[in-house]
Amino acid sequence: MTEMTSSAGTIEQAVTRLRDLQRANRHDAALQAVQPLLAAHPLNRDLALIEAISLRHLHRFDDCLARLDVLMDRQPGYSLGWQERGLVHIAQRDAPLAIAALVRAVAINPALPMAWRMLEGVYRLVGDTANAAHAAAQGAALKALPPEVVHATALFSDGDLVPAEAIIRQFLIGFGDHPEAMRLLARIGLAREVLDDAEALLAAALTIAPDHRPARIDYIDVLIARHKYAEADRELAPLLAATPHDQRLRTQAGTICVGLGRHDDAIAHYRSLLADLPVLPDDPVNRATRADLNLWMGHALKTIGQRDAAIAAYREAAAIRPEFGDAWWSLANLKTFRFTDADIAVMQAGEASEATAPVDRVHLAFALGKALEDKRDHAASWDYYARGNGHRRAESRYRPEVIETNTAEQIRVCTGAFFAERAGWGCAARDPIFVLGLPRAGSTLLEQILASHPQIEGTQELPDIQRIVLELQGREPDLDHPRYPGTMADLTADQARALGERYLADTRVHRSEGRPLFIDKMPNNFRHIGLIHLILPNATIIDARREPMACCFSNLKQLFAQGQEFTYAVDDIARYYRTYLNLMRHWDTALPGRVLRVIHEDVIDDLEGQVRRMLDACGVPFDPACLAFHENRRSVRTPSSEQVRQPLFRTGLDQWRSYEAWLEPLELALGDALTTWRT
Structure with a gap:
């Protein structure tokens, strides 16, 4: 490496130095330096993004998209990866693909000023004035917020909770009460399962800004997490009446109905959501949403004793996402269900694949344990139970x-x-x-x-x-x-x-x-x-x-x-x-x-x-x-x-x-x- 030696220190320090090279437009040097680091740390998304950015600036668009394919397959919820894909398509003058990638980016992380700016420009280019105005409004809203809040929100949206919390706490100490900052700290609390603090923060934010719709929606999420379903129902009712087609509110309504024991109503919500949701097999977010809705509907059907309908819903979820461990485990968790040999082969392939998310792999291991127990292959069954338990215990903080x-x-x-x-x-x-x-x-x-x-x-x-x-x-x-x-x-x-x-x-x-x-x-x-x-x-x-x-x-x-x-x-x-x-x-x-x-x-x-x-x-x-x-x-x-x-x-x-x-x-x-x- 010419600009980076093996004694460069931690990965974080290396990332900082690589970004300095990119800010100085030294993309050849950044690319030369990042590639051996990425070979040693192939799952590091910061390094992968740095490589992609340098490839784009060097006009190596096909190589850049190939690297982004790998990155986004591993981390489909990484907003900066989708933003970078959008920027590549803009450079290629492919407006539809640019819009699709940038929309994905801001759906994950709405605190991306560059993505909103690019979206506004591309929408205007294709004559979509309504969406261009919406993108401009979103960009203006971000510009009106303190930079610290925008930066912390972006970090939070991409899963970087520790730096996000440090930034937003420091901001609140200096600024005092700020509804959007309080909302962000509450969202961090919800992610960390510090639910009482999250509830108190959102209640205080809504006292300051009663019409803050996103804060009220987050407040409903916290009430649901705290099993305060009756209160959540009361908070949701006026929002849902005003915007009855809002997908997030309808999903909350289904969850609340389950919590209140109104399972028939929950099933109706899930069926309605599925009927209104387009089928986009090549869109991983769409596939995940449809799979989740089928899973939740299966749970509600199982609860009221509609076994065959529950099995059909779980199977549909697994058909949409064959690696969806929760769907397979839900079938196993019926206790009276029996898997076919073909089912077992699909689950084994998913459990063995490096591309399968850890949470799915755990669910698949337990489902395979049950499937092979029913086949009376107790040695293989125990092996899967032991693997599932081992993974779950390794991530547990239980003492x-x-x-x-x-x-x-x-x-x-x-x-x-x-x-x-x-x-x-x-x-x-x-x-x-x-x-x-x-x-x-x-x-x-x-x-x-x-x-x-x-x-x-x-x-x-x-x-x-x-x-x-x-x-x-x-x-x-x-x-x-x-x-x-x-x-x-x-x-x-x-x-x-x-x-x-x-x-x-x-x-x-x-x-x-x-x-x-x-x-x-x-x-x-x-x-x-x-x-x-x-x-x-x-x-x-x-x-x-x-x-x-x-x-x-x-x-x-x-x-x-x-x-x-x-x-x-x-x-x-x-x-x-x-x-x-x-x-x-x-x-x-x-x-x-x-x-x-x-x-x-x-x-x-x-x-x-x-x-x-x-x-x-x-x-x-x-x-x-x-x-x-x-x-x-x-x-x-x-x-x-x-x-x-x-x-x-x-x-x-x-x-x-x-x-x-x-x-x-x-x-x-x-x-x-x-x-x-x-x-």
């Missing part, structure tokens, strides 16, 4: 110590004496029935049985207890030295009652049938039984428990949509199971008789006896409809949705034994839990 510390704190704080001093506290209502425990332990089956009773309504895995926990933890919690559950000791009787009343008020939106009792089936609520008892002392609490090998194995082969990060490694799931047993034994000591334990295997062996136990605990008379639970057509959103629509069979109890050759580490990690799990 078992956090859960164990919280458990130790629950045991320290929530003693029998603690509750005796607070006897009579909380909201006296007996409406909620909490079905909790580990995932894949039979809680969906218990919910389906109970929801078949005319006095009990099934809802879903409600996030409301966790939301209260987050408030008690405070912002920016120290997970190694948590404030919760210690903060429960600071609550007054009035505050405990108010929390119980708020829980009932917030969950009422899910109670569409008006039955006196309802089920909250969030498994992880077992960690918060002390809080539940404090704020809702008359609620029913049922612990769904399953034999440890069967339960842990079932978790190891399950890919969860979100959360449950402890399920992707043998040691993690074993430690979690043992921690669960430890905490449940504490609740038995501190709150004797408060929790009804229901063993999954006992339900299989003695359905009527276990049903009578549960109904007695809920305070309702026996009803034979609970024995015919599989005939209940209610909505079920968990992975067991198809299984609970069938009569009980014993065949699933010992599925793990087909994998015994690979599960010795799990047995060792579980230790005495294998013999003491019932107590």
Whole structure:
């Protein structure tokens, strides 16, 4: 290299020097310097873009487009790559292709002044005055914003969250409240899942600028992410009434309908969106959108028991995008679906391809694990399950110590004496029935049985207890030295009652049938039984428990949509199971008789006896409809949705034994839990 030596330092420093060469119009030198770096770092998009820019300036347009083909195939969401493609087509005097590329660029990243300027010029060239005016308006809007906000927005849109956040925070410190800057910081918070901060920022921005439509749309996204579907619905209604054909608003409407349990309405939204969306097979964004809509429609159809229609929707999603791992996994996650040999070949090709996105590869691995398990090829099946788990665990930030510390704190704080001093506290209502425990332990089956009773309504895995926990933890919690559950000791009787009343008020939106009792089936609520008892002392609490090998194995082969990060490694799931047993034994000591334990295997062996136990605990008379639970057509959103629509069979109890050759580490990690799990 003539302008760059091997001691140039980091890639970031190299990129800076290469850009300096380009600013000095030394494109031959920049190209000579970037190519060996790109050979060593072929996935670095900054280097790839620098190479493309220099090739364009050197009028090597075909070479430039070939490099951009590779870049955009790997990173189709990189706006600067599409902008560069547009600039090449402008240089080639190809207006249609230039417009297509530049429109793609600004769709990903609206904070691209150059792209808007070029679009305005090309539109005027072809006589499209309306779009030229729109591009000019967008460019003028960017020019009216502070440069720091424009730069940070561009970085954020291309996924560079760290520098974007640093720039926008520094700007807000110096400038003060600025609605667009506050909106951007909220969007960064949403991307980082710091949802309470994002909600507060957007609410404040809308107080300053109530007519800021993009901020209100983002606010709806945050409310959806926080499962505040009723509030999101209220915010969306006037926007959707004003612009009923807006694709983003209609998509939000579908998501809200799912969250509120209005699945028929959600399906109608998705079908309408698909009907209005053109079919553009060569447009990756169009293909991704159509595939996603079919996937979401499949989920809603599955939830209401329309299995065949759900399968058709999932298959359509996979046909549009053969590497779409979520579509294949959704078929596998029906549990009762069986793949063909041709399906397996397509999935194996996708899982093995370097071009497949990591998230798709994980979904494909789990789907192949299930497909080959059904083929009784257990060695190959385990290999795919292990690969999927390995990928998922590698990207996870889960630390078992956090859960164990919280458990130790629950045991320290929530003693029998603690509750005796607070006897009579909380909201006296007996409406909620909490079905909790580990995932894949039979809680969906218990919910389906109970929801078949005319006095009990099934809802879903409600996030409301966790939301209260987050408030008690405070912002920016120290997970190694948590404030919760210690903060429960600071609550007054009035505050405990108010929390119980708020829980009932917030969950009422899910109670569409008006039955006196309802089920909250969030498994992880077992960690918060002390809080539940404090704020809702008359609620029913049922612990769904399953034999440890069967339960842990079932978790190891399950890919969860979100959360449950402890399920992707043998040691993690074993430690979690043992921690669960430890905490449940504490609740038995501190709150004797408060929790009804229901063993999954006992339900299989003695359905009527276990049903009578549960109904007695809920305070309702026996009803034979609970024995015919599989005939209940209610909505079920968990992975067991198809299984609970069938009569009980014993065949699933010992599925793990087909994998015994690979599960010795799990047995060792579980230790005495294998013999003491019932107590």
